[in-house]
Amino acid sequence: MSSKIITAVLLLSGFGAAQTPPDFEFPSIVSTTHLNVSYPAFTTDIVPGQLLDLASEFSPIESLQYSNK
């Protein structure tokens, strides 16, 4: 089930369709299985498509570096 969700989102930009152009396509993901991703600071594993509130982590300096690189 997870892989189907991932496929739908990555291929069709499901979440980002309204905000993000579907400029990233990766057909090989069609047959993938779920990859468990767990951050030490989080209490639960990452659910595919989860929206993380990391705002406190984005310092202006880091964001500037990111936008310029």
Add this chain to the structure above:
Amino acid sequence: MRANPQPVISFSGASDSSTIYTLIMLDPDARNPNGTARQVLHWLQGNITSATPLSLPNATAVAIYRAPGPPPEVPTRAHRYIQLLFAKPLVVPASYLPSIQARAGFNIESFVRDAGLGEVVAANYYLTRNDSRVANETKPLETNMANGLSVSMWGTIMAGSVGLLACAGML
């Protein structure tokens, strides 16, 4: 919440203990300063051995983990942070070293093809966004509106004065 330090990666599909894996994490929703799309590489690690979690201590980090840090954008939009696992050892074509080092301008499709990584065996992704510019731009917007009102009011006063002067001349 914090996306540092690097996450623990595991999956249930490991069938052969001798398999060597490669992990890639990227943001495909970044933008160049001119607004065109670009991919940003957040993590490229090879020589990962089968284990649960996958054994990273002895793995080779070609590009060490870099936590998400999308820039503030108007309108605010979420970026996808995608983790891809390949069941192949990592051999980096020399032509990709500049984009790997720069992180920006990475091309996952061509890299996977040219590095011979084959099919993705497991994947996940999450979203995050940076709303700080929206919050920061509230005040300047109000200031601009105030300035606009001031100019408008000043123009009205001037127009009124001219009108009065014109009336005075007519008198």
